[in-house]
Amino acid sequence: MSKTNKNPQILSSVSNALRILKSFSTFKPTLKVSELSESLGLAKSTISRLLSTLTHEGFVVKDKKTGAYRLGISVLTLGGIVTNELEIHNEASPVMHKLVSETGETAHLAVLDGLSTIYIHKEECNHPVRILTHLGRKNPAYCTSSGKVLLAYDEKKLVEEIIRQGLKKYTANSISEPEKLLEELRVIRERGYAISTEELTEGTRSVAAPIKDYTGKVVASINVVGPIQRMKDYKIPEIARKVMRAGEEASERMGYDKRFLG
Structure with missing residues (x-):
């Protein structure tokens, strides 16, 4: 559906170009003019002109065979700049390296x-598996350990909105009942970590813990993920302790002091 901006300071052409870029996702890495026209509510001619400009600047690339577009290298360049400037990225990097060494x-x-x-x-381990966890990837928050940790400590209205939009089942283990999700988030707050077993991708398991800033607000999550064959049930308690310790260390590097904030 097309958006109408009443703010005179907002340029509709720039806004629409950015909407095009935000339409790409891991689940839809390539898009055609017709698809963008339908999803954004814009004329095909408008979409084509905007894509031509984005192509010229390197933000999208056109496949000559299929006519579909994908994101270009310019997006990756800007993403790298943003990531390097994030304080949480800089402070958590050494902690993550240590966590990989401890858990494998x-x-x-x-x-x-x-x-x-x-x-x-x-931070990749020595024996990585093919899991959809590349940088910049977006995943539904309610069926990953990282996402559930973040939801557990976030505002209630965010969880309510996720429930309102529907809990899609990606695997047999995906949480699809609102009551079950709310109970899971309560347990996470109580024990301090989250577990996801084949909730988004079959054959994988992950454990995540929160990272807090100097005010005590949860701003990120840290996790480890691997195949169930390696992350067996009896190993989870020890892995969880290491992940929580990593979260606490990253939080301290962010200025969090539990002696005063609890």
């Missing part, structure tokens, strides 16, 4: 982006 599994740093989680840093 891949670690991620994630933050909330709307109703989803987005990975802003990743």
Whole structure:
């Protein structure tokens, strides 16, 4: 549906170009003019002109065979600048490296982006598996350990909005009942960490803990993820302790002091 901006300071052409860029996702890495026209409520001619400009500047690339567009290298360049300037990224990096060494599994740093989680840093283990966790990837918050941690400590209205939009089942283990999600978030707050077992991707398990800033607000989550064959049930308590310790260390590097903030 097309958006109408009444603010005279907002340029509709720039706004629409940015809406095009934000339409791409991991689930839809390529898009055609017709698809963008339908989803954004803009004429195909308008979409085509905007894509031509974005192509010229390197923000999208056109596949000559299919006519579909994908994001270009300019997006990656800007993303790298943003990531490097994030304080949480800089402070958590050494902690993540240590966590990978301790657990032997891949670690991620994630933050909330709307109703989803987005990975802003990743430390690969020596024996990685093919898991959809690349940098910049967005995942539904309610069916990942990182997302559930962030939801557990966020405002109630965010959880309510996710429930209102519907809890889609990605696997047999995905949480699809509102009451079950609310109970899960309560347990997470109580024990201090979250577990996700094949809730988004079959064959994988992850454990996440919160990272707090100097005010005590949860601003990110840190996790480890790996195949169930390695992250067996009996290993989870010890892995959870290490992940929580990593979250506490990252929080301290962010200025959090539990002696005063609890």
